[in-house]
Amino acid sequence: MSDPTGTPAPTPARGRGLHGLASRAVEDAQLARPVTALVSLALLCLMIVGGSLMPVPYVIEQPGPAIDVLGEYREQEIVVIDGVETYPTDGALMMTTVSVDGGPGYTVTPVDVLVSWFDRSRAVLPRELMFPPDQTREQTTLNNSVQMSTSQQGAVAVALDELDIDYEPVVMIAGVQAGAPAEGHLEPGDVLVGIDGQTATDVAGYQALVQGAEDGGTLPITVRRDGQETDLQVPTEVVDGTSRLGVVLAAGYEFPMDVKIAVGDIGGPSAGMIFSLSVYDELTPGALTGGHAIAGTGTIAADGTVGPIGGIRQKMVGAREADAGFFLAPRENCDQVIGYEPEGLEVVAVGSFDEALTATETIAATGGTDGLPTCEEQ
Template sequence: MTSSPDATSPAPEAAPTAPAPARRRPSGRAVATWVSLVAMCGLLLGGMFLPVPYVIEQPGPAIDVLGEHDGERVLSISGAEQYPTTGSLMMTTVSVAGGPGYPVTPAQVIGAWFDSSESVLPRELVFPDGQSEEETSLRNSADMTTSQQDAVAVALTALGMAYHQDVMVAGVLQGGPADGVLEPGDIVVSIDGQSRTTTADYQKLTRAAPAGQDLTMVVRRAGAETTVQVPTEQVDGTTRMGIVLAPGYEFPVDVTVTVDGVGGPSAGTMFALAVYDELTPGSLTGGAAIAGTGTMSADGQVGAIGGIRQKMVGAREEGARFFLAPAGNCDEVTGHVPSGLAVVKVSTFDDALAAVETIGTTGSADSLPTCGS
């Protein structure tokens, strides 16, 4: 027997309900504590994105000096017979974040501390206090130009080719009086009709001129003399053109290195090897991919550089199997060599040349000195 709901059945009696407890309001102290915590978290979070006085060194590109970069041939030589080459002679670079105009944040610094391929340094060790972005660019450009000139001189000395020293424009300050008038690498022939033999003497001529007065300069550029009018300005009570003068050379060949966006002197060793390779029969590398770093002084000494750990990583990422490291950097090399990279210790151009010739002949660096030997 089935039944259906009875519409006339009485509704069940509702149970009595207890009164709701009164809601307790937070005390003023509790509110203040929560506000303080929220504010502190906001400050900490915001602080993670504020600039801090550090720089981060990261692996930069490894560039084959015997090849092309950004569609342009890196090394160009005219005025002498050149020979075909194979393999690679790579200059290595470091990408630096945190310099003037591009600061880093605490979040980036913390991330770099946990990345074995990066290094964190106080900014003043890399960029002196008060140095502007333009001044940094000028210094790097001047160092690169001087490095290239010394490297060419060392290579030509090894080849028995004569040249003589002169004074050159090593760098031009972006936005300075000489910007667009003079170029890095210009050889100074005279200033206001007067010729000198040293950098210091030409600087004296400039300082003696009235500020704001154009100076007539004769420079030798790409083998031809040209006369230019260079504006001047007064900086700290001294007449300046906004250039860096340095010892330079008059070579029997015209050597041009084109690597936009890269500055500093640390590619000198690889420049010297590449010039030597281009001007001698046969392939110096034997087809091997060889990278390296190190300053090159006019007397053929290989000098220590910064950021070698990052440079080794960058070289390996570009396919290098061998790496030439300055002997002065061995403490930083030991224990940080990337897998698959053989590092050779060099102290002079002769050491570097012998190492590349051995690798090119044997395909191995086993007989060569290392930082652990």
């Protein structure tokens, strides 16, 4: 039957309702699939991004700056010697450094680690190999500062030994902990003269004098600072039942001249050998390097032994990037040197200050390393 107007008759209501519901159900199902997929993809992306930004327990070593200790660092002359005749020099003696990401108070991400694994100039190491698990950023800074100051003292002593110049052993303030009672009273480099009217001959003796102080009281301490004796009243605190100042004491030296070595906030002991060479250079006529750019690394012991350090591959890269042509490497690091020498950098293996001095003088005289020991020969 047709409508009188000629319009087709409508579908019965029951059939129309069932058909509509079915159509909408199909359409909703078809729409739900891409929406679910998009939501799932977004969640996956968030998980990937979040995971890539999560800190991981690794540190990354990469090349730091190579600094000519015969020159300036941050507009400050690095080695300054007063009270004795010094001589002009030429060329460069470069201390080399490593930048470490991921130490206490800092983090690296999986992306950082992945990128570094494919970069030969970087090294990825478990954090526990370099830092105790409970060490804080402040403790790391203090340790690095103490190591730098004591290595500088030792470096000067070794250079003066080579020149037969006498000096006196002392006990010095090697570092002051942030927030400690002594902060603002004692300074790194202060030489201890006496505590509460008593003196000692070594670190253990002065530590005993501090520990014997009245709990939480103030100690009268005399120090020698910049050549002048100064009397101070220094507060203490009690930690685990023992009085303390919050300083690090170390064996040091008083020299017959004033030697200052300034390298900003760079820490650690690995520039000892280069510092010794630079002090020797400034106290002797002529340019020790012969005008060449010589870089190097290595701790220095009281007897002149050059000790191994970390990050030597990164230090060689930094040296070459600073246009050094020669590199003095501790003999005990040779297994980490072989196969990683940057092109254009001649590496000499040394085990003592005398060997480092001989190598530097040979390079100055010949412009090369012929006859000098290499890591391949060790």
